[in-house]
Amino acid sequence: MTETVTVRVQRYRPEEDQEPWAQSFEVPYSEDLSILDALNQIKDQQDPTLSHRWSCRMAICGSCGVMINGEPRLACKTFLRDYRGKDALEVRALDNFPIERDLVSDISGFIDHLETVQPWLIRSDEQPVSAGAYRQTPEQMQRYAAFSQCINCGLCYAACPQFGRDPAFLGPAALTLAQRYNLDSRDEGASQRMNWLNAEAGVWSCTFVGYCSQVCPKDVDPAAAINQGKVASDINYAVNLFNILRGKDDA
Amino acid sequence: MRKPYVQRQRADWWLRNPAYRRYMLREATALPLLFYTLLLMSGLYQFTRGEAAFLGWLELLRNPWLLALHGVALAAALFHAVTWIALVPKILVIDTDRLRVSPTVVKRLHQVGAVVCNVGLLLLVLLLVGGGR
Numbered sequence: 441m442t443e444t445v446t447v448r449v450q451r452y453r454p455e456e457d458q459e460p461w462a463q464s465f466e467v468p469y470s471e472d473l474s475i476l477d478a479l480n481q482i483k484d485q486q487d488p489t490l491s492h493r494w495s496c497r498m499a500i501c502g503s504c505g506v507m508i509n510g511e512p513r514l515a516c517k518t519f520l521r522d523y524r525g526k527d528a529l530e531v532r533a534l535d536n537f538p539i540e541r542d543l544v545s546d547i548s549g550f551i552d553h554l555e556t557v558q559p560w561l562i563r564s565d566e567q568p569v570s571a572g573a574y575r576q577t578p579e580q581m582q583r584y585a586a587f588s589q590c591i592n593c594g595l596c597y598a599a600c601p602q603f604g605r606d607p608a609f610l611g612p613a614a615l616t617l618a619q620r621y622n623l624d625s626r627d628e629g630a631s632q633r634m635n636w637l638n639a640e641a642g643v644w645s646c647t648f649v650g651y652c653s654q655v656c657p658k659d660v661d662p663a664a665a666i667n668q669g670k671v672a673s674d675i676n677y678a679v680n681l682f683n684i685l686r687g688k689d690d691a
Numbered sequence: 692m693r694k695p696y697v698q699r700q701r702a703d704w705w706l707r708n709p710a711y712r713r714y715m716l717r718e719a720t721a722l723p724l725l726f727y728t729l730l731l732m733s734g735l736y737q738f739t740r741g742e743a744a745f746l747g748w749l750e751l752l753r754n755p756w757l758l759a760l761h762g763v764a765l766a767a768a769l770f771h772a773v774t775w776i777a778l779v780p781k782i783l784v785i786d787t788d789r790l791r792v793s794p795t796v797v798k799r800l801h802q803v804g805a806v807v808c809n810v811g812l813l814l815l816v817l818l819l820v821g822g823g824r
Contacts, residue, residue, distance in 0.1 A: 454694035510708060538695035546695045583786055601711065604700040647718075648778070651710040664781035671782060 443469040445520055447478055449490065450532040452539045460539060462530070463487075469520055475531060476504050476515035479543070492543040499657055502593030506543050507532040512598035512655045534598040536607075547594050553610045554592065557618035557636050562629025574626040587620035587665050589658040596652035596662050602645050609645045610636065612652040612662035619665040622672065634676045643669040717774055720767035727764040730757075776801045 444466040452460040465486055467478045476494055483490045495501040497516045504515040509523065509530055523529045537545035561574070596612035597603050603611045610618075618637055622630040637643050646666045653663040705711040737748040751757065779801050780794030 452696050454692070454696070457696075460696060533698075535698060536700070538697045540693070540695050579788075599710075601700065601704055604704065649711070649714045650778075651708070651714070654710055661781070667778075667782040668784060 445469045445478070445524070445529060447475075447482070448528060448530040449479070449482065449543070450530075450539075451490075451542050452533070453489070454541060460533070467520070469524070471519075471521050473520045474516050475506070475508055475513075475518045475520065478520060479515060479531070490543075491541045500591060502591035505534050505545075505593045505595050505598065507535055507598065512595040514593060514595070514657050517657055534594055536598050536600065536604040537594065545594070549607050550592075550594055550597055550611065550613070553614040554617060556610060557614050557621075557633055558629060559614075559617040559621055561621070561624065561627050562632060563626075564628050576625045580625040583625075584620045584623040587616050587623070587660060590616060590620075590660050590662075591658055593657065595655045595657060596660075599649075599651040599655045601649055601651075602647060606641075606645065608641045610641050612646075612666065613660075615643055615646070615669055616660060616662040616665035619669050619672070622669075630672075634673065637669050638673050638676065643667075643673055646670075717771065720771040723760070723764035723767040724771075726760060772805060776805065 447465050447467050448462045449465060450460050451457070451463045465482045467473070467481055473481075474497075476497060479490070479492050480494070483492070492504070492506070492515070494504040494516065496503070499514050499517045502514070505512060506515050507513075507530075508515070508518055509526070509528070512534060515531070520529070531543065533539045533543045534545045537547055537550070540546045563574075567574075590613050592613060594613070600609075600612055603609050615637065618633045621627045622633055643666050646663075648663060648667060650663045653661045656662060701707075705715045734745070734748050737744040776798060780797045783797055784794075785792040785797065
């Protein structure tokens with residue numbers, strides 16, 4: 441007889457339900473089955489009404505983030521074998537986001553936060569395309585390389601109690617992206633982004649819980665990026681104060 | 692029709708995950724330090740009230756409960772310092788074209804600095820107490 445695993449999946453059908461509830465499914469066990477495979481098995485073979493997001497199946501697209509036994513994880517990068525022998529295997533929608541349906545979260549607030557920090561190269565003078573690419577050395581690239589690995593999966597927001605308390609907080613990924621561009625030798629937009637880093641919803645709302653860095657599937661270390669942003673914010677404050685005292689406009 | 696379910700943060704969010712419990716334990720190290728600060732301030736106040744009041748305060752310090760609380764405050768301060776210094780290399784990144792310091796060196800320098808300052812302070816106090824006799 442085939443070994444099966446019980447997976448408790450959170451359901452929320454906005455047409456019928458007032459709040460989420462859990463439904464149990466039996467999934468055939470195999471060593472190489474990921475949680476995403478299990479969800480697809482349920483949807484294909486057992487209940488076609490189950491809604492979940494996924495695309496690449498290899499931790500690149502960042503679509504399949506869910507809470508697995510209370511931890512934010514990518515369903516494609518988490519395997520049934522890791523939960524073998526455990527009492528329960530529970531899959532829920534990501535914490536701290538509104539639930540659209542079943543395991544699908546409404547991440548529009550998070551996407552807005554990403555846009556807020558202007559995550560692109562800002563130049564005071566754009567050079568024409570004919571002048572070629574903006575060049576930088578491997579050492580200069582190395583300074584922000586880790587922070588540029590983010591796949592916007594939102595796991596760090598599900599891990600962040602400050603974002604859970606106040607959704608206006610720009611949060612781990614957006615502040616990391618701001619730091620990523622501020623550290624880029626080709627970028628000249630730091631002074632614009634500092635307004636957002638310095639703001640109430642910026643780096644100072646972070647209390648260095650650090651769980652965001654633990655759950656990041658790409659080892660981006662957002663907690664480090666945000667707290668480096670606090671150092672940048674301090675320096676910016678001192679420079680502005682100095683300029684005001686000298687009778688100049690602040691930067 | 693859309694009807695997103697808004698998840699509210701529960702009051703016991705920090706009990707539900709080991710990572711949050713460790714974070715709250717670290718934050719809670721402020722409480723024994725608050726106790727220690729209040730104790731020192733009360734000592735200063737008794738000092739202003741004269742010799743008898745201050746000697747009474749010194750006598751109070753021998754209370755085994757207060758000694759135990761001092762132990763807790765010391766352990767909390769050490770735990771906070773050790774975990775903070777472990778995080779410093781994440782925040783203090785010295786990596787410019789002219790100067791580059793490895794994260795391990797940044798951490799070691801902070802550890803050495805903390806030990807030197809604490810031992811120095813202890814020696815200073817012992818020196819002052821010795822000189823006063």
